[in-house]
Amino acid sequence: MNDHVQFAELNCGAYPLSIGYQWINGDRSDAPVVLFLHEGLGSIALWKDWPQSLCDRLGCRGLVYSRPGYGRSTPRPAGEKWPVDFLHLQAQVVLPALLDAIGFDDAERRRMWIVGHSDGGSIALLYASAFPDALAGAAVLAPHTFVEAMTVDAISQTKVAYESTDLRARLARYHDDVDSAFYGWNDVWLDPAFRHWDIAAELASIRRPLLAIQGHDDEYSTMEQIDRIKAHVPHIQLAKLPDCGHSPHRDAASAVNDAIADFFNAHQASNWLQR
Secondary structure (H helix, E strand, O other), X not given: OOOOOEEEEEOOOOXXXXXXXXXXXXXXXXXXXEEXXXXXXXXXXXXXXXXXXXXXXXXXXXXXXXXXOOOOOOOOOOOOOOOOOHXXXXXXXXXXXXXXXXXXXXXXXXXXXXXXXXXXXXXXXXXHHHOOOXXXXXXXXXXXXXXXXXHHHHHHXXXXXXXXXXXXXXXXXXXXXXXXXXXXXXXXXXXXXXXXXXXXXXXXXXXXXXXXXXXXXXOOOOOHHHHHHXXXXXXXXXXXXXXXXXOHXXXXXXXXHHHHHHHHHHHHOOHHHHO
């Protein structure tokens, strides 16, 4: 990624937030924007070079940011536990406030494509549902739409690794406050109240083009995550990848780039943008 991190100041909750964001191909001012939403332990830096490669393939600008609690953005205050609806809050409150702060008008939002991974995929789905006309389309990679037992088991194992191996030190390279990032995510996913979280039925209001990509070897969830979306969003396109785990953009980057490019090109100039 070729531009430096900037910060947007938001006032959309209990305390002010400073959100780190970064442009890709920022000089392409006439090109549509692809907005990237990171995974549950992600940040700007953890995307590494993939957003750049995808934006170059699509001929687009890109926008990546670290959600509150992650990267160089405002850490989660000590002792604060995120609520069960934390993904809804990110999609319906924080993301629109960030777009306002950066200066996205209605026309820019209608041209904006969203790419989300894991928790970021869930946020993308919730945003597309809540603001069905404020995007051009979305591609989600290994999104969560409900809580599976295998997901809880895998996240429990990740907590053990964080507290007993070098995982904490490795993640600390990408977050100013690594405990903020890890326990914000881990605590809410392991909260018994979160076991009933299920957003599939909320997605019926999605109108824009939608692509969901899932690996057959995903260690966190099954194909039912994206199959359930199909029941409520009939126009969705599904891509199910062999030899691919929970991070399709890392495990099968070429196949993912091909799938997103075909999807983008098919819809970019179509009448979807006028609906």
